Structures are given as structure tokens and as C-alpha cells.
Amino acid sequence: MPAQLIDGNALSRRLRVDLAASARGLAARGVTPALAVVLVGEDPASQVYVRNKVKACEDNGLRSVLEKYEATLSEAALLERIAALNGDPMIHGILVQMPLPPHIDPQRVIAAISTAKDVDGYSTLSAGELMTGAAGFRPCTPAGCMALIASTGINLRGKHAVVIGRSNTVGKPMALLLLQAHATVTICHSASVDMARHTRQADVLVAAVGRRGTVTADMVKPGAVVIDVGINRDDAGQLCGDVDFAGVAEVAAFISPVPGGVGPMTITQLLANTLEAAEHAAGAP
């Protein structure tokens, strides 16, 4: 495999040393940074994600408050809980794990989270801050991808970045962050024609689709940086991304694996955002 591995676990470990030090610094000033994680229903994947987030908080000196509710919880009751968390000075970040049961409107729920505590960066206001380049919480997965890309040492200015996927939570914010880093950005999606024509021009290729085998070696420019956001299962039931890892690793210069790439960095960014929220609550500008 000529490509260098972009090790999200190792980078996360390094970054979390500094985050844990920030948490200790806040605690010494009487502010224990705290994240409320709200889980509605029994979705097995969501339970794993929530468990990992709670553990990462505990391991790094943040307090986490896990609120678990039955899938039958009404939207009104959930909104009431969010209002209470918004008003709780001991809580600095609020994360509502998606997906929510179908009778609850996720947009209404996200909109109910105070912007100062929107550590997932999913609200319309946070999206507007990203769009305009104003300060604010950046969505954790794309921000984590940017850190992975930065770890390769590539200077994005003038580079061609191609993002596959245009969701509000991953694809679109990813493209905006790359644009802010002065890359020339192309976004591909399910209606794109001859996607390989675009991806073959990518100095940086980010795949955020949710379909394994989406990116194969023939679609990748030699020497590219490839970031795999997708989470899928292969025929053997093992976790895999959107990128044919073995094939693409023969062509790319850098490649992030699944698992062990974007996943841990998403949680690291969540910790960073929660600490930033706590810093603001503690009086930082």
C-alpha cells in the first residue's frame, strides 16, 4: 500500500491530551464542562454512538448527562426537555442523537437548541455562521475531516477538492469548510453524471455517501488525499466506508480508514466544541 494511512485514532489521542488539559483548566476555575446527550428510542447504531460520546467525555474530564427516552416520547415533551437543558447553567452543550422517531420533526428539535449550546453545529443559525464565515460551532464530522486533511500537511489553497454527498450535516458543510480553506470545490451527488470525471481531478476527495464501493481506484487521481466518511457493512458484516480501501490505497498519497478515521475525529471535535461552549459560559470572549 503506497498511500500513507491517516490515522484518526492516533490524531484523536494527540488532540484529546490538549482537550483534557483545557477541561482541567476550566474545572480549576469552577466550571466543569458538561455535555447533555439526548437519545430517543432504541436504534442500535445510535446507542453505540451515544455510548462512545459519553465515554469520550468521561475519559477527558468533561461531565456528560445522558437522557434516554422511549421511542414514544412526544415531540412536545422533547422540546420541553431541551428548553430545560437550554436554561441549565451546568450544561454547556446539547446533542440530540439522530435519527429521531418519525413522529418527531428533527428540524424543530434542532431549532429549539440554544445556539450557545449547539455543539453539533446543526442549527440553521450555525449553518449561517459557517456559510458567512462568522465564528460559531462547526459540524463535528466535517470539522474532523478538515483536521485529518491538515494532518497530511497539504496546503488546500488552490487545490481541487471534490466532495461526494450534499447532506446538511456532512457534504454541504464539508464543501464550505474546504472553500474557506481556499480550495476549488466540486460537490457530487446522486444526480451527478459521470462522477469519475470529477473525482479524477480531485487533489482532495471526500466521500460521504453511505454506500460501499462508491469510490474505486480508477476514480482517484494519483497522489490524492482521500477521506472516507461513509459507514457501511461489508458482506462479512464488518464496518467499511464508501471507498474501496485496498484498491484506492495503491493510487492515493493519503487515505483515511474505516473504522479508525473520521469516526474518532467526529467525537474529538464534539469535545472541542463543548469545551468552547464551556469557555464562553466561563466568560471567554
Ligand code: NAP
Ligand atoms: P445522507 O444524508 O444519506 O447523504 C448521502 C449523500 O450521498 C446524499 O447527498 C446523496 O445524494 C449522495 N449519494 C447517494 N448515492 C449516491 C451516488 N450513487 N453517487 C453520488 N452521491 C450519492 O448521509 P450523511 O448523513 O451525509 O452520511 C453519509 C455517510 O457518512 C453515511 O454512511 C453516514 O453513516 C456516514 N457518517 C459518518 C460519520 C462519522 O462520524 N464517521 C458521521 C456522519 C455520517 P442526494 O442528495 O442526491 O440524495
